[in-house]
Amino acid sequence: MTITLSQVRAFERIARLGSFHAAAKHVGITQPSISQRIKDLEDILGVELFTRNGPRVALTSEGHALLEYADRLLETADDVVVRFKRRDPLLGLLRIGVNESFGLICLTDLMRRLERQYPKLKTSVIVGDTGMVSALLNDHQLDLAVISEPGVANHVHQVPIGRNELAWVASSDMDLPSGTLTPAQLAAHHLIVSPQTARLHTTMTNWFAQGGVAPERVSTCNSLSVTLLMVRSGFAIGLVPIRVVSDEMAQGRMVRIPVTPAVGAHRVSLCYQIAQFGPNLQAIVDLTKELIAHHQLFK
Incomplete structure (x- = not known):
């Protein structure tokens, strides 16, 4: 058996409100139902979480230890709901794809800026060539990417940002x-x-x-x-x-090496998922363009 969010939420409400009755009323279920959730949770963990003194309850030492985990679990669950309801990657995990030019010159600065502005943000960075990064964008596995000559589907928007000489x-x-x-x-x-x-x-x-x-x-x-x-x-x-x-x-x-004919430059685009675009993602787009200009990465 595994614990459920409903059990964890019931435990957290009882711990905060001090009674099964108050927690049941807050969650919107009957007192026997919330009591059953706590019994099931205690059976799974093999510990007692509360000491009972009439209608009031107090946390055991194991209950105090669980409360920190419960807070983190519920916060993460709430973040997931907000992230997907708002379709905003900056509320959870931002998945970035970049070519190596950007990775070598600008990526560290971008990560530092993101850390300052969005301290809770987690990032996943893929460094790859045009074929790899385009495929990941098309498969909805990246939120944002900087790539040369992208081959992307209609659900991905492209913003031209320069030429890679x-x-x-x-x-x-x-x-x-x-x-x-x-x-x-x-x-x-x-x-x-x-x-x-x-x-x-x-x-x-x-x-x-x-x-x-x-x-x-x-x-x-x-x-x-x-x-x-x-x-x-x-x-x-x-x-x-x-x-x-x-x-x-x-x-x-x-x-x-001077050559003739000249080697053509690559058009570079900043690409993102249209469905996820909003003010926060616009801020990341603007920051990325600012760093590219600052480092004179592309012409």
């Missing part, structure tokens, strides 16, 4: 031909890029197709931060968002 980059120690490189010249080198589910992989394939060639050796990695480590080590040349390597280039550890 891309570049071919290499370790500053790598021996490369001088001047501007063409797809044919770059195709002979070892390359590393995101997997096929990522928009970045499609951009790479299309860029070489423009030059009428196919790259000879392409490795893939689903982590942008790990990709950057491998590029920095000289393992391969990478196609990455330029903003995430700006510090590396300023420090002389990586170089941007």
Whole structure:
């Protein structure tokens, strides 16, 4: 047997009001019914929760211990009802999806701001590529997302927030031909890029197709931060968002490879579930846009 919310609520009301009669009246059931709920609860827990002294009751030591749990259980239950009646993710768990550019540059600031403004809010963050995050949005498994070139259904709204500029980059120690490189010249080198589910992989394939060639050796990695480590080590040349390597280039550890034709930028959108939109979610949308502008993440 498991305890029920009705048993917990009956216990909490008796503890607060001091009598079975007052609690039954408050809950809207008969006194025998509330007595049965407490008996069932005591049987499940194997303890006595109250000492009786006529119509008045007092908590036993086990009752005092249970009261803290009861308060938390009932508060959570009430939060669930409010969250889904109002369709407001900021009243419970906010599920966020982001591309790695946002994750590396802006996510920590966003989490800190949310912590200050919504101290009871819990968050679940998924960092993934366009295919993964779009699928989760379409399946109602995310409330809000920042992704490039999203492929989302009609129940998801898109707010354009900029363009993610891309570049071919290499370790500053790598021996490369001088001047501007063409797809044919770059195709002979070892390359590393995101997997096929990522928009970045499609951009790479299309860029070489423009030059009428196919790259000879392409490795893939689903982590942008790990990709950057491998590029920095000289393992391969990478196609990455330029903003995430700006510090590396300023420090002389990586170089941007000039190419022709230019690699097209990705359109980035802030997406959210239309059914959940309201003032609170608008505040998160505004905060996210503010952080993107502050960090100059997208053009």
